[in-house]
Amino acid sequence: MVELDHPFSNGKPTEYNWEAILDLDRVIPCVEGGRVVERTSPTSAKAEIVVKMGAMSMKFAGTVEVIEQDAGAHRAVLQVKSREAGGQGYANADVAFSLSDGGGTIHTAAQISGKAASMGEGVVVSVLDGLIKDFAGKLEAI
Amino acid sequence: MAPPTGTHALGPENATLTVRTGKTGAAAKAGHNLRIEVTSWSATLDLGDDPSASLTADARSLRVREGHGGMQSLDDDDKANIDKTVDEEVLKGTAIAFHCSSVQVHGDRLTLAGELELGGRRGPLTFELSVGGDGSLTGTAVVKQSGWGMKPYSTLFGTLKVVDEVEVAIEGTLGSSASTLQPGLAKGSDRDG
Numbered sequence: 001m002v003e004l005d006h007p008f009s010n011g012k013p014t015e016y017n018w019e020a021i022l023d024l025d026r027v028i029p030c031v032e033g034g035r036v037v038e039r040t041s042p043t044s045a046k047a048e049i050v051v052k053m054g055a056m057s058m059k060f061a062g063t064v065e066v067i068e069q070d071a072g073a074h075r076a077v078l079q080v081k082s083r084e085a086g087g088q089g090y091a092n093a094d095v096a097f098s099l100s101d102g103g104g105t106i107h108t109a110a111q112i113s114g115k116a117a118s119m120g121e122g123v124v125v126s127v128l129d130g131l132i133k134d135f136a137g138k139l140e141a142i
Numbered sequence: 143m144a145p146p147t148g149t150h151a152l153g154p155e156n157a158t159l160t161v162r163t164g165k166t167g168a169a170a171k172a173g174h175n176l177r178i179e180v181t182s183w184s185a186t187l188d189l190g191d192d193p194s195a196s197l198t199a200d201a202r203s204l205r206v207r208e209g210h211g212g213m214q215s216l217d218d219d220d221k222a223n224i225d226k227t228v229d230e231e232v233l234k235g236t237a238i239a240f241h242c243s244s245v246q247v248h249g250d251r252l253t254l255a256g257e258l259e260l261g262g263r264r265g266p267l268t269f270e271l272s273v274g275g276d277g278s279l280t281g282t283a284v285v286k287q288s289g290w291g292m293k294p295y296s297t298l299f300g301t302l303k304v305v306d307e308v309e310v311a312i313e314g315t316l317g318s319s320a321s322t323l324q325p326g327l328a329k330g331s332d333r334d335g
Contacts, residue, residue: 032299053172054297055216055223115213119171123301126168130299 002110002125008136009103017104018074020142021097024064027078030138032131037061043069049082051116051131058116059085067094074099089114108132146277150316152185152197157279157314159183159199164305165211173302174209174216176224181205185240187279187316193245195254195269201233232295236262240269250274252281260290269312277316284309 010017021027024045028034033050040046043066050059062082069076080093093110112124159180165173182203188194206224209216216224229235241264242256250273258267271281286307287294296303 052297053169053213053302054174054295055220055227056212056214119169119213123169123171126301127298130301134299 002108002112002121002128004108004110004125004129004132006106006108006129006132006136007103008106008139010140010142011102014074014099014101014104017099017139017142018071018076020139021076021078021099022066022069024066024078026142027139028064030135030142032134032138033057047080047082048085051127058087060091061085062091068096074104084114084116087114089116091116106132106136146273146275146316147189149186149188149190152187152279152312152314152316153183154181156317157185157312159185159197160207160311160313161204162309162311164307165302166305167296167298167301167303169298169301170303171211172213172298174212176206177208178204178224178228179207185312189245189247189273193247193252195240195242195245195256197240197242199238201235201238202229204228204233227295232292233261236260240267242269254281258285258290260285261292263290265289271312273316278314279316280311280313282309282311 024039025036028036028045028047031049033052035048037046037048040063045064046062047064048059048061050057060082062080065079067077067079075096075098078095078097080091080095082092083090089112091110091112093108096107098105098107108128110128117124161178161180163176163178165175180199180203183197183199185197186195204225206216206221209221237259239259240256241259242254244255246253252271252273254269254271256267257264267283267285269281269283271279273279284307288306294304294306
């Protein structure tokens, strides 16, 4: 299990960000290479992410679901469950958002197996850290 | 043995011009060390009384031949993707030329000093060549991309990067007369098959 914490800041009101992170059609494309394949309910979607590694890429397909939301505390957890396309690996994560005025924090708890994990935990942490920083940057413009 | 005198034309017919790249960054083990061949280029090496040299290369003619390391071996599609990336994101079709200003001959070794035109800029570069009495020629130069204002390619959120210094190598055989060289760039085979 890899756990990472990242802040994000976009200067927008808490209510605005609250609606944004719960809108899977808006939040999933903020993950580089991520896209909604199909909305399955107001709080869930089938999605995929293509992680480019130069010439090569790894595709993970699965579901994203809002499994917790506390409107009073402005805290929500999005659960990602995905499998590597054409491979044996998986990438699962619980992504917890805690919002405050103008931004918030993202706590990610991820489990990754297969080819990606075979590079070692240090590599996984570095790549995941880069991915979430990029994601947090895109939330600034959401 | 002293190198053969005269003016010699070099191109893909009688020589190879290659670029070797390395990888760095936290996710370096996911990437490949590449051997890339320049498939369209021409050079002239004059070893007469007033030695001189020049080289031009087509920036769109670089083709990946080998990749070592990485999570899995590169297939032809992967190589073609890298070719495209090099073309569209790194070299962008800009002119590549070596403008030699001095040739020093020390026995079978030649030192070519001049300016490399790359990415729209010119910067100093020295090629060290070795020429055998049988006409065989080998040489290398190290090009630091940032010296030409180029940011080394990176991916995976910056965790996998191409090393700033790339090695350019030339290997071939002297003997062709420059007068036989066709105008413009000489074309080699596009792929290894």
